[in-house]
Amino acid sequence: MEIGVLTIGSELLNGEIADTNTWRIANVLAAHGFDLRESLTVADSERDIAEALIALGSRREVVIVTGGLGPTDDDLTARAAAQAFGRRLVLHETALRQVQDFFRRAGREMHPRNEKQALLPQKAIVLPNPVGSAPGFLLQANARSLFFLPGVPEEMLAMLGASVLPQLEERAGGSSPRCERVFKTFDLPEPEVEERLAAAGLPSTVQVAFGVEFPFVYSKFRAEGGDAEKILDLAEVKVRRALGSHLVAIGAETLAGNVANLLTGAGLTLALAESCTGGLIAAQLTDIPGASAFLERGAVTYANSAKTAWLGVSTAILEGEGAVSEACARAMARGIRQAAGSDLGLAVTGIAGPSGGTAQKPVGTVFLALSAADAEHVQRYRFGGDRGQIRQMAACMGLDWLRRYLATKLENEAIDG
Amino acid sequence: MEIGVLTIGSELLNGEIADTNTWRIANVLAAHGFDLRESLTVADSERDIAEALIALGSRREVVIVTGGLGPTDDDLTARAAAQAFGRRLVLHETALRQVQDFFRRAGREMHPRNEKQALLPQKAIVLPNPVGSAPGFLLQANARSLFFLPGVPEEMLAMLGASVLPQLEERAGGSSPRCERVFKTFDLPEPEVEERLAAAGLPSTVQVAFGVEFPFVYSKFRAEGGDAEKILDLAEVKVRRALGSHLVAIGAETLAGNVANLLTGAGLTLALAESCTGGLIAAQLTDIPGASAFLERGAVTYANSAKTAWLGVSTAILEGEGAVSEACARAMARGIRQAAGSDLGLAVTGIAGPSGGTAQKPVGTVFLALSAADAEHVQRYRFGGDRGQIRQMAACMGLDWLRRYLATKLENEAIDG
Numbered sequence: 001m002e003i004g005v006l007t008i009g010s011e012l013l014n015g016e017i018a019d020t021n022t023w024r025i026a027n028v029l030a031a032h033g034f035d036l037r038e039s040l041t042v043a044d045s046e047r048d049i050a051e052a053l054i055a056l057g058s059r060r061e062v063v064i065v066t067g068g069l070g071p072t073d074d075d076l077t078a079r080a081a082a083q084a085f086g087r088r089l090v091l092h093e094t095a096l097r098q099v100q101d102f103f104r105r106a107g108r109e110m111h112p113r114n115e116k117q118a119l120l121p122q123k124a125i126v127l128p129n130p131v132g133s134a135p136g137f138l139l140q141a142n143a144r145s146l147f148f149l150p151g152v153p154e155e156m157l158a159m160l161g162a163s164v165l166p167q168l169e170e171r172a173g174g175s176s177p178r179c180e181r182v183f184k185t186f187d188l189p190e191p192e193v194e195e196r197l198a199a200a201g202l203p204s205t206v207q208v209a210f211g212v213e214f215p216f217v218y219s220k221f222r223a224e225g226g227d228a229e230k231i232l233d234l235a236e237v238k239v240r241r242a243l244g245s246h247l248v249a250i251g252a253e254t255l256a257g258n259v260a261n262l263l264t265g266a267g268l269t270l271a272l273a274e275s276c277t278g279g280l281i282a283a284q285l286t287d288i289p290g291a292s293a294f295l296e297r298g299a300v301t302y303a304n305s306a307k308t309a310w311l312g313v314s315t316a317i318l319e320g321e322g323a324v325s326e327a328c329a330r331a332m333a334r335g336i337r338q339a340a341g342s343d344l345g346l347a348v349t350g351i352a353g354p355s356g357g358t359a360q361k362p363v364g365t366v367f368l369a370l371s372a373a374d375a376e377h378v379q380r381y382r383f384g385g386d387r388g389q390i391r392q393m394a395a396c397m398g399l400d401w402l403r404r405y406l407a408t409k410l411e412n413e414a415i416d417g
Numbered sequence: 418m419e420i421g422v423l424t425i426g427s428e429l430l431n432g433e434i435a436d437t438n439t440w441r442i443a444n445v446l447a448a449h450g451f452d453l454r455e456s457l458t459v460a461d462s463e464r465d466i467a468e469a470l471i472a473l474g475s476r477r478e479v480v481i482v483t484g485g486l487g488p489t490d491d492d493l494t495a496r497a498a499a500q501a502f503g504r505r506l507v508l509h510e511t512a513l514r515q516v517q518d519f520f521r522r523a524g525r526e527m528h529p530r531n532e533k534q535a536l537l538p539q540k541a542i543v544l545p546n547p548v549g550s551a552p553g554f555l556l557q558a559n560a561r562s563l564f565f566l567p568g569v570p571e572e573m574l575a576m577l578g579a580s581v582l583p584q585l586e587e588r589a590g591g592s593s594p595r596c597e598r599v600f601k602t603f604d605l606p607e608p609e610v611e612e613r614l615a616a617a618g619l620p621s622t623v624q625v626a627f628g629v630e631f632p633f634v635y636s637k638f639r640a641e642g643g644d645a646e647k648i649l650d651l652a653e654v655k656v657r658r659a660l661g662s663h664l665v666a667i668g669a670e671t672l673a674g675n676v677a678n679l680l681t682g683a684g685l686t687l688a689l690a691e692s693c694t695g696g697l698i699a700a701q702l703t704d705i706p707g708a709s710a711f712l713e714r715g716a717v718t719y720a721n722s723a724k725t726a727w728l729g730v731s732t733a734i735l736e737g738e739g740a741v742s743e744a745c746a747r748a749m750a751r752g753i754r755q756a757a758g759s760d761l762g763l764a765v766t767g768i769a770g771p772s773g774g775t776a777q778k779p780v781g782t783v784f785l786a787l788s789a790a791d792a793e794h795v796q797r798y799r800f801g802g803d804r805g806q807i808r809q810m811a812a813c814m815g816l817d818w819l820r821r822y823l824a825t826k827l828e829n830e831a832i833d834g
Binding site: 011012013014015016017018019020022023026027028029030031035036037038039040041042043048052055209211220272274276277278279280281282283285286287289290291292295296297298299300301302303305306309310339340341353354355387388391 | 459700
């Protein structure tokens, strides 16, 4: 099926904001096995919109239009559609009731100007908007279907799912499901992820795409048809083997979320001592609902006095080896674990830059330490990038240490048990 | 001048990635006083590209094309352009030298496949690519100019500035500079920002657009012509008066960055006690280079034991009024200030949800407290939204308290001095 998208809005052409609706629509369509053939963007100009509707309507069977359905003077889509298809603009009672209902439900008074949103081309089929005030509509002419949706992403997406997809599937004689699964890796360069997956012997019907969202690498798997889920399950077995312990999250999971789940599953508590990451690890973990069950406390110990008072780091270490050292990281991890009375203590100290580096300890030097009853690890790293990247990398490495420690522990317990 | 953009790439239409080149181009053009009239996206299909070039070339004086200039089989732009304009594809010596030079500079061997990048339509004018291997080119026909640039944003932007803009300016008979200034407000709803600015008596030559990036509202001001900077300076005086203390940042400034500057300017130190924000304030402040000059330490005190041990919050308060209370917030702020020996102590405690709310203290209830030698403030808030929004709002409110306190203090000192 030949599908085109038309996005309307001057703000998309004057550099103010980037169009994301086309990508959102393409994403939803792709998940249901439909391809987008072209996408066009024009400004809030009645002439430009009408011309674009005529051009797209002549080239494509289905056109999905977003934007320009609001109540203000620069919302011109309905009028332009009427002009393009030689129809009159009329007040649609169903549409008017929808607008009125929206304001009633929201407990707000309807501005007379909102009546304009019910002025639609003759013979338009009104599409309900479950989220906002603007009704959408469908125009059919010469075996073409043109769907008109609001530009607000939440409203557009709700109506795309409820009103557009069912009609596309009917037109196509049923849908051809397409499934996706995303695998997120950490601490493995993108080319190596690609190489490992290329050698993994994946089913040939699986499509793979790669992406980077610092500091993670994403591998996005796609399969089509009735067996799509089964094919991805099969692929996942091979992906897990190929990526090993670098695989930190699948699908909607996050590294921090998985650490939270592992902590809860193991029934262990954690305390944090962060210097160069300055609270980034704590902020990520406390973003997870229920974090109070496992996070006892966190210390952002920027000044040496804080390291001594709260973590018991000795003056000998601070003056001898310095605050950025293996000895200090170890003392911080032990100290926070003891102060909090928690099962685990994780510490980070380093030089995030841009200044503060030396020949022995250049910018990017970071020490991590993990203290537990049954284990103690300390390691020196040298991370690249700017201040933000060094901090992000150090925070994620700390979370990854927790994930690896907890996963191994739970596995061993399962074997022992 | 009528300018159109054509972006080429199947990955832009199958939901894999969102097109950002159109927005980048629009942004650069807008800054130089040029408007984009329409933008079109098609897949890597020779027929679709050729059709799009013919359509856009007939409607617009200038067309900027990006993508499809690489060495692989799905890079079809040059061939489609030759087809659309009835020209032969020929090997351009200048282009070939450019490709060869690129690999020589990079110290890499050139793959024979890269020769394809020098196969351009007859009479094409080669455009240098200072960043990558793909040469761009310009086709001129019927008083139309079509610029072909690579899709990689860095290469595209470099060539847009070096090769396209000068020609546009020549065509337009000189450039008409456009200046922009962004004003960021906090804790003032968007309609009220609009209303205040509407009543501010701004110069009529200034265009204003609004946007929201939670929890901030942006007002973007634009002026054109030789006096653009002066007009914006004049507008800024009125904007400052209209928005008053809700104006938290201008241009590239951030709220956290301005707090850091004020602390440094006042020569004061800070310590943080965060419960529901879990390190968000510390993470934002330590993101600023040089934060160690003013941030003494931060405590993420999730457990009551941490509030008692580190901040000296009494059991009487924790058991009587609870950890989310005015008394606890005050004790936390005083306690962290004393523990750190800092000039200022800021504390946040609240219920971010989704669970943990009660009838007396529903989800979103947050107490903020600021302790200083010359002042003490405590206030109860009720923030809306989900866990993430409540935490963001609480963190930004905390930063805003610091900003207001410090700005007033510095002002008073200036008056006294």
